[in-house]
Amino acid sequence: MNINAALIEQVQVALAEALQTPVDAITPELALGDLPQWDSMGHMEVMMLLEQKFGVEINADTIAALISVPAICDYIDQNHLTS
Amino acid sequence: MNTLEITPQTTIPDHLVGEVQSKLAYVDETIVKARVAENGEKILLEVSEIVDEKLRLRLEDKVQRVVTTMTQGAFRPKVQVLEDHLSRSVPFREDPTTELLRRGEIHCEANGIFSLGPLVTRLVEFFETRFLGLADSFNANPYRFPTLIPARYLERVNYFRAFPHSLTFATHLREDLDAIDHFAQHAGCDAHGNLNQPPESFAQIQALLSPAVCYHLYFALADKPLPGGQMVATAVGNCFRYEAINLVSLERLWNFTMREVIFIGGKDFVLESRETARTRMSQVFEEIGLAYRVETANDPFFIGEFRKQAAFQSAFQLKYELRASLPFKDSTLAVGSYNYHQDFFGRHLNITLPDGSPVHTGCTAFGLERMAYAFLSQYGLDAQQWPQVVKEHFNE
Numbered sequence: 177m178n179i180n181a182a183l184i185e186q187v188q189v190a191l192a193e194a195l196q197t198p199v200d201a202i203t204p205e206l207a208l209g210d211l212p213q214w215d216s217m218g219h220m221e222v223m224m225l226l227e228q229k230f231g232v233e234i235n236a237d238t239i240a241a242l243i244s245v246p247a248i249c250d251y252i253d254q255n256h257l258t259s
Numbered sequence: 260m261n262t263l264e265i266t267p268q269t270t271i272p273d274h275l276v277g278e279v280q281s282k283l284a285y286v287d288e289t290i291v292k293a294r295v296a297e298n299g300e301k302i303l304l305e306v307s308e309i310v311d312e313k314l315r316l317r318l319e320d321k322v323q324r325v326v327t328t329m330t331q332g333a334f335r336p337k338v339q340v341l342e343d344h345l346s347r348s349v350p351f352r353e354d355p356t357t358e359l360l361r362r363g364e365i366h367c368e369a370n371g372i373f374s375l376g377p378l379v380t381r382l383v384e385f386f387e388t389r390f391l392g393l394a395d396s397f398n399a400n401p402y403r404f405p406t407l408i409p410a411r412y413l414e415r416v417n418y419f420r421a422f423p424h425s426l427t428f429a430t431h432l433r434e435d436l437d438a439i440d441h442f443a444q445h446a447g448c449d450a451h452g453n454l455n456q457p458p459e460s461f462a463q464i465q466a467l468l469s470p471a472v473c474y475h476l477y478f479a480l481a482d483k484p485l486p487g488g489q490m491v492a493t494a495v496g497n498c499f500r501y502e503a504i505n506l507v508s509l510e511r512l513w514n515f516t517m518r519e520v521i522f523i524g525g526k527d528f529v530l531e532s533r534e535t536a537r538t539r540m541s542q543v544f545e546e547i548g549l550a551y552r553v554e555t556a557n558d559p560f561f562i563g564e565f566r567k568q569a570a571f572q573s574a575f576q577l578k579y580e581l582r583a584s585l586p587f588k589d590s591t592l593a594v595g596s597y598n599y600h601q602d603f604f605g606r607h608l609n610i611t612l613p614d615g616s617p618v619h620t621g622c623t624a625f626g627l628e629r630m631a632y633a634f635l636s637q638y639g640l641d642a643q644q645w646p647q648v649v650k651e652h653f654n655e
Binding site for chain 2: 220224240
């Protein structure tokens with residue numbers, strides 16, 4: 177899927193905020209576990225910020241599925257969610 | 260008894276009723292009984308003191324904090340049932356506790372502290388043969404671990420944040436002749452069993468009573484590569500989880516025994532081993548005729564950590580709980596679990612695979628007293644009613 181660059185950047189900024197890390201640490205392919213901050217607690221911070229900024233519904237399926245920047249971008253794009 | 264009824268600011272959803280109710284035990288020392296009622300819209304407390312305005316405000320404030328912290332923004336877990344044998348026919352439906360006490364087969368030393376007589380001990384030994392059989396099927400190496408665990412170990416794996424309410428601390432008298440002499444001359448217990456010595460007699464706490472078995476192995480392997488890249492180990496040990504007013508008979512002990520089979524290695528190895536262990540134990544429980552279910556679950560994290568940690572555990576199916584039927588109360592009791600920790604211990608303790616990445620870990624854990632209690636709740640104390648395989652063990 178071709179995700180536009182603006183969305184990827186929005187997601188990178190959101191993840192940087194949730195994980196309290198510089199935005200340049202959030203690479204376009206980053207996944208859960210790649211950064212020490214993106215652990216189980218960090219992941220739940222990410223989920224809550226995605227809910228707040230993009231209206232992502234947090235449930236067992238989304239928590240388990242949205243585990244990388246590409247997966248998050250795909251989900252937001254497919255569900256027509258915007259910040 | 261003095262009672263207090265509190266209306267929570269938010270209704271407690273059904274999936275959180277048990278979790279909130281268990282945490283109410285830690286709210287205040289005056290609480291002797293706590294129950295969530297009326298579909299989560301009421302909390303009923305029994306307290307040991309007369310409820311004046313000051314106490315009412317204190318209790319209400321603390322209870323609301325617990326409810327709000329645990330329920331606001333809570334995610335509904337997706338419970339997946341992996342095995343369901345709860346309808347398995349069993350011949351007994353009474354609580355065996357009274358009869359076990361009457362026969363001297365269990366003896367209550369204090370709340371949550373029980374000694375076991377010959378019958379329950381032999382039952383525990385029977386279950387041990389089965390768990391050791393599971394360990395043997397993996398060629399697991401045996402280990403023995405201490406009952407004490409250094410405080411700095413638990414700190415390193417964030418245990419203090421996740422489970423502060425259930426910790427049990429160990430200390431000793433300070434190395435001070437006057438303090439020791441004073442203790443020898445004056446130490447005694449009051450009517451409630453409390454030792455009458457001042458806190459300053461005791462040394463700073465450096466160790467706790469261990470809450471789990473497998474942690475010791477991870478610490479033994481810390482800060483180095485895992486030899487061979489994978490391993491399976493087994494150990495049994497005393498574990499301690501303080502549960503305040505929730506401590507009930509053999510169902511919920513402060514001091515209990517846990518047998519674990521521990522898997523360390525790559526992700527696929529650990530996950531496959533956990534699944535193999537579950538499948539093998541399913542055959543064992545069928546042979547025994549145990550009525551039980553295996554379903555996804557979460558650990559009893561304390562209120563601040565609960566919402567996020569429990570949701571994460573549930574979503575990634577990190578914990579499968581083995582819940583045995585307690586027919587006398589139409590309920591179930593967790594008697595074991597099949598756990599996957601991802602690379603949590605590998606990262607926090609710097610245990611690495613040959614490629615330098617952190618190891619993944621998992622374990623199967625069985626509570627031996629609870630297993631015996633669940634069996635007796637389903638089959639009673641009359642050995643004639645027991646499954647053949649258990650009878651044979653007793654005749655050996």
